[in-house]
Amino acid sequence: MRKQLTFLFAFAIFSSYLFTSCQKTPVIDEAEVTRIISTLASDEMEGRRTFTPGIEKAAEFIAGEFEKIGLEYMDGLSSYQQKFSMYSLRQESAEVSINGKAVASENLLVSVSGETFELKDVAEADIITVPAGTNFQAAFNEARRATGKRLVLVDPSHKNLFVRYKGFFNRAARAARVMELDNDNGMVMVVTEATSVKSVDIKVTNSVEENSLANVGAKISGKRANEVVVFSGHYDHLGIRGAEGDSIFNGANDDASGITAVLTLARYFKDSGKKPERTILFVAFTAEEMGGFGSQYFSKQLNPDEIVAMFNIEMIGKPAVSGPNTAWITGFDKSDFGSLLQKAVEGTEYEFYADPYPAQNLFYRSDNATLARLGVPAHTISTTPIDVDPDYHKASDEVSTLDMAHMTNTIKAISAAAVRIISGVDTPTRVDPTGLN
Ligand SMILES: [Zn+2]
Numbered sequence: 001m002r003k004q005l006t007f008l009f010a011f012a013i014f015s016s017y018l019f020t021s022c023q024k025t026p027v028i029d030e031a032e033v034t035r036i037i038s039t040l041a042s043d044e045m046e047g048r049r050t051f052t053p054g055i056e057k058a059a060e061f062i063a064g065e066f067e068k069i070g071l072e073y074m075d076g077l078s079s080y081q082q083k084f085s086m087y088s089l090r091q092e093s094a095e096v097s098i099n100g101k102a103v104a105s106e107n108l109l110v111s112v113s114g115e116t117f118e119l120k121d122v123a124e125a126d127i128i129t130v131p132a133g134t135n136f137q138a139a140f141n142e143a144r145r146a147t148g149k150r151l152v153l154v155d156p157s158h159k160n161l162f163v164r165y166k167g168f169f170n171r172a173a174r175a176a177r178v179m180e181l182d183n184d185n186g187m188v189m190v191v192t193e194a195t196s197v198k199s200v201d202i203k204v205t206n207s208v209e210e211n212s213l214a215n216v217g218a219k220i221s222g223k224r225a226n227e228v229v230v231f232s233g234h235y236d237h238l239g240i241r242g243a244e245g246d247s248i249f250n251g252a253n254d255d256a257s258g259i260t261a262v263l264t265l266a267r268y269f270k271d272s273g274k275k276p277e278r279t280i281l282f283v284a285f286t287a288e289e290m291g292g293f294g295s296q297y298f299s300k301q302l303n304p305d306e307i308v309a310m311f312n313i314e315m316i317g318k319p320a321v322s323g324p325n326t327a328w329i330t331g332f333d334k335s336d337f338g339s340l341l342q343k344a345v346e347g348t349e350y351e352f353y354a355d356p357y358p359a360q361n362l363f364y365r366s367d368n369a370t371l372a373r374l375g376v377p378a379h380t381i382s383t384t385p386i387d388v389d390p391d392y393h394k395a396s397d398e399v400s401t402l403d404m405a406h407m408t409n410t411i412k413a414i415s416a417a418a419v420r421i422i423s424g425v426d427t428p429t430r431v432d433p434t435g436l437n
Contacts, residue, residue: 026271030408037260041252049239050287062216071218081214089206112186119202132157152189222279230310233258234288246395258313277424295367310378312368317402320383331363335377337428341417350413377428
């Protein structure tokens with residue numbers, strides 16, 4: 001009882017501090033939290049997999065909620081949906097010869113991002129050699145991350161590893177998707193005795209299919225248009241898998257819980273009635289589970305230097321290992337965002353901690369990382385016991401496994417913790433992208 005009172009009291013102080021001229025009393029309540037998450041994680045949404053009708057239903061639901069709350073569209077848009085395209089590539093042919101000798105397909109791994117890829121002039125290529133005794137994995141990753149026309153010569157001593165990579169890669173490449181078609185970008189990797197290239201003749205062709213997808217976002221304009229605070233989560237999940245038993249992956253915790261927080265916070269800050277000092281964006285990202293494409297597209301539609309903080313919210317439906325009324329923040333040492341949040345809720349019953357699973361690299365495993373790589377203090381807030389959670393990425397990730405009271409308290413704590421940043425009192429330090437993976 002006493003703890004609850006302490007919390008409500010502190011909460012009242014925060015609320016009156018920011019919202020002196022309230023029109024409605026903003027509330028974050030459990031019934032509303034339950035309504036939203038139950039809708040998003042219902043079987044009707046079919047697991048919200050990107051490029052399926054289920055995720056489109058979810059997008060319409062989220063847009064409908066933004067509309068009811070009375071939020072603005074994000075800049076440059078005429079609806080709440082931020083639509084874009086991705087291109088799915090399927091290899092139709094690949095002919096490669098080096099120094100006049102054709103390369104057998106078993107010695108060939110091709111990854112190109114356009115409809116065609118041609119290389120006939122050695123001077124146009126970056127030639128990368130992977131000699132015997134070097135770290136194949138490191139060389140592979142480096143070559144993949146590079147851009148332009150890359151020809152990688154792999155010493156035959158790496159053949160076993162090469163074959164394994166080719167196997168993984170071909171499975172993934174069946175659904176290879178790129179955000180931009182580029183006939184001048186591609187990697188051709190060849191197992192060969194050759195260590196230098198005098199002549200080359202490469203022609204790869206792909207079939208291309210265009211698919212559309214969308215983030216769903218909304219805005220509350222602040223007095224400062226070019227200082228933006230972002231609340232985000234991802235609304236996509238894994239869809240329907242397998243045919244037996246419960247085949248719908250509802251993704252209640254991952255990440256219907258984060259989207260529920262985003263919508264509830266949007267209602268909360270809008271109902272405060274007062275124009276905030278800083279502009280606030282509420283964003284539901286698509287295609288997080290496929291590789292973070294939604295946040296990548298979003299990050300290119302605005303100036304990341306204007307984002308002063310990003311509260312990315314992932315899996316807050318189950319109490320954290322650190323106990324009830326606690327949440328943790330990824331990348332605690334990458335900016336002072338986490339310690340500002342800690343200070344902001346001091347004296348309440350809620351506490352924020354550093355991510356207790358550093359070995360899991362969670363800072364890099366959600367949409368915050370895309371913005372952090374651009375210098376934004378972008379962190380993920382979570383409470384999930386990810387190391388022991390039997391429902392993580394399973395069909396059993398259902399609302400019935402979640403604790404609604406905990407979730408509601410966590411959203412309240414985030415709202416309280418964000419007040420000083422939204423009002424311009426606190427500004428987190430920037431992330432140094434050079435120190436990131
Ligand atoms: Zn997630």
